[in-house]
Amino acid sequence: MEHPATPQRRVAAFFDLDGTLIPGSVNIPLAKAAFKAGFVSKRELALDLARNVSFMVRGASDDSSAKVRDRILRGVKGQPASRVEALADGFLDHLVTTITPTMRAVLDEHRAAGHDLVLVSASPTEVVQRFAVAAGMDYGHGTTADRDENGCYTGTLTQPFCYKEGKAEVIRELAIEHGYDLAQCFAYSDSISDAPMLLCVGNPVAVNPDHELRHAAMLGGWRVIEVGRLRVGVNQLRKAIRSAAQAPKAAWVSGRSRVTRTDG
Numbered sequence: 001m002e003h004p005a006t007p008q009r010r011v012a013a014f015f016d017l018d019g020t021l022i023p024g025s026v027n028i029p030l031a032k033a034a035f036k037a038g039f040v041s042k043r044e045l046a047l048d049l050a051r052n053v054s055f056m057v058r059g060a061s062d063d064s065s066a067k068v069r070d071r072i073l074r075g076v077k078g079q080p081a082s083r084v085e086a087l088a089d090g091f092l093d094h095l096v097t098t099i100t101p102t103m104r105a106v107l108d109e110h111r112a113a114g115h116d117l118v119l120v121s122a123s124p125t126e127v128v129q130r131f132a133v134a135a136g137m138d139y140g141h142g143t144t145a146d147r148d149e150n151g152c153y154t155g156t157l158t159q160p161f162c163y164k165e166g167k168a169e170v171i172r173e174l175a176i177e178h179g180y181d182l183a184q185c186f187a188y189s190d191s192i193s194d195a196p197m198l199l200c201v202g203n204p205v206a207v208n209p210d211h212e213l214r215h216a217a218m219l220g221g222w223r224v225i226e227v228g229r230l231r232v233g234v235n236q237l238r239k240a241i242r243s244a245a246q247a248p249k250a251a252w253v254s255g256r257s258r259v260t261r262t263d264g
Contacts, residue, residue: 009181012138013110013241014171014197015103017121017131019190020207022098026123026131029095033087039079080152081126081145088127096134102227103188103207107135109241110186116178120170120197122163141170168196186241188225192216 018025099107110117117137121128125142132140143162146154160166175182183202187194192212198204206217207225217224 009184010116010179011113011184011186012116012118012174012178012180013106013186013188014118014120014201015107015137015187016167016189016191016194016197016207017119017123017128020188021100021103021107021119021135022095023100026095026121026127029091030087030124030127033091037083037087080150081147082151084124084153085126085130088124088130092127092130092134096131099135100227102225106188106225106241107137111136113241115186115241116180118171118174120162120167122161122167139174141174164193165196167194168200171197171200189213198222 015021018027107117116139117132117135119128119132119135119137119140121140121142123142125140125144128142129140132138141162144158146158148154160169162170171182171185171187174180175185182200185201186203186205187198187201188205188207189198190206190208190213191210195213195216198206204217204220204222205225206213206222208227209217209224214224216222
């Protein structure tokens with residue numbers, strides 16, 4: 001007697017945005033656009049630029065991430081969401097071109113393997129969703145600000161901050177909604193703040209990791225991708241990605257990739 005085949009669970013690759021898919025922070029072009037539109041002062045713009053330098057050198061911190069979140073909420077309070085969406089539309093086409101060649105290759109490999117591509121970021125949902133569409137990804141989930149009945153921002157959030165455990169919550173909810181097998185899924189990030197997100201999946205990958213994430217990756221035997229500073233074994237990534245449905249753990253136990261590809 002033949003038994004019906006067990007349906008194959010779906011696989012997704014979850015990506016952080018700032019410092020992972022793109023260098024620096026999406027909040028910089030957003031802040032510049034907001035300054036031109038009169039949402040923020042010259043002093044606030046200067047602070048954002050300084051924070052981006054700190055982000056590039058030290059990575060994100062709980063305090064800096066919360067300050068950026070709160071300042072954005074204050075800046076858009078009372079403004080129609082359509083204005084922020086228009087700001088995002090003005091710079092996202094260019095921003096997508098800053099995806100590093102190595103990470104573009106990773107996206108392409110996941111797409112070729114039939115995996116869903118999901119962007120999960122602490123940045124505003126209006127930016128994250130548009131970036132995901134422009135980059136050819138399937139879903140984008142960010143921090144969502146509340147709107148009143150007239151479509152204007154209230155200055156509060158409708159959902160938990162999409163940061164640290166908040167990202168992990170989003171991923172678990174998506175797994176239920178779309179039938180993802182998290183043991184076979186992949187997650188990519190540059191920061192230890194995304195440890196909850198990385199620990200959600202069977203295939204965590206550290207991208208240009210900060211010191212703490214590099215240490216965690218070493219202890220966990222996770223693969224590490226060095227973008228722009230060293231080289232990355234995209235050919236080895238290809239094999240691991242394509243074999244995810246068969247043996248997601250075994251494909252990644254080897255740790256770091258070898259030097260096989262230059263990233264411009």
